[in-house]
Amino acid sequence: MPVSGGGIFVNYRRDGSQTMAELIDRDLAEKFGRDQVFLDCRSIRIGDDYARKLLEQVRECRVLLVIIGPAWLSLKTSSGARRIDDPADWIHREIAEAFRAGVRVVPVLLDGTPRLVEAQLPAGIAALARCQHVVVRLGHTRPDVQELIRRLIEIEPRLQRRFGRASLLTVAIVLVVFLAMILLIAIAIKLWSPS
Template sequence: MPDVFVNYRSGDGDQAAATIEEALTHRFGTDRIYRASKSIAPGEPFDSDLIRGVRRSGVLLALIGPGWAEHPALGKDSDWVSREIQEAFLCDIRVIPVLIGRRTERPVRDDLPRPLRKLADCQSLRYDDRNKEYDLKQLGDWLARLVPELAEADRESAQASESGSGTHNTARDVRGPSVQTGTFSGGVVHIGPSKRSVRMGDGGNYVEGDNSGGIRQTFHRDPGQEDDGR
């Protein structure tokens, strides 16, 4: 079942809808993102499929372009953009306005048809094609926080866990300088001819002196454990 329903108006948000749906599908899986032109099978009655798609979703993204609030169909019974948003409100489904472009403003409550005025009170996100990578990541991150099923399916989170966040390195029998920078556990810096060793920060060492006898230091420490520098 879909977790995210992409609500948009043709001619005012369809390009953004396709881009957003593609990015979210890549991150969370194709079955979790509903966009009408992709999700409704040929020959399927679209009206019942749309309502069912909204009711089974955890979040509805209401894509709002520059001319969205002024569209003459907005609020009419025949307007599916309005009907999908109203259905989400009736079913107590979270609605997130997504403002398309840099200059699109959040709709003003008094400018909206009465059944849609609640939309003006919903916190919004922004999607700007010129800031696409950042905006899509922000949108995906928020959805993963708000919908537990999406967090479990989040491929970006899984990739980050696999790659790890620590630095692992080993320096043995060093002749000459050895420098490691950034966030690390178990670091060593060796410079110059004098004989002096100074501990630097969390697990780091600064060593000056003749290192011809060899320096053995492991740049790895499990959280909560003391350094074992040799």
């Protein structure tokens, strides 16, 4: 499902940080709503042009979380070059697009992954090393993600879950049923009370 009205885009490598990305996605969606969190494997519908959809969602999001595991910088292509140095690498492309679009980028360092250093990154995404990061530890995923959520709300209050149409409809139905019950009780009292 596409992110509606801007939200959170989760950028991650399938080899190395997918499980943690899915845990983070689960907690974010629970707090902000599924329509406010974009994770490619859950959010892109079958038959969609994934290349167009990914870049479109990056440009429309409010925050791009870059999930960075210990091997993030060192993963290699089949020719032996670092994947992050390849401008066609999707992680590289999504981060570069976020910077071009003025999206807030937050590095999420996993399990003791050291801070990034500008000199280690390609020029188009070197600014990632200057972005304030958060840490998510494997043994403390829930509390660390709750802290991430608190900090996201602090910088982007519009991310707070809003009542959707379904929620408002539910509230309206409950209110109507409640008022109908009060009316029926009042009628019953009137009918049974001595005149």
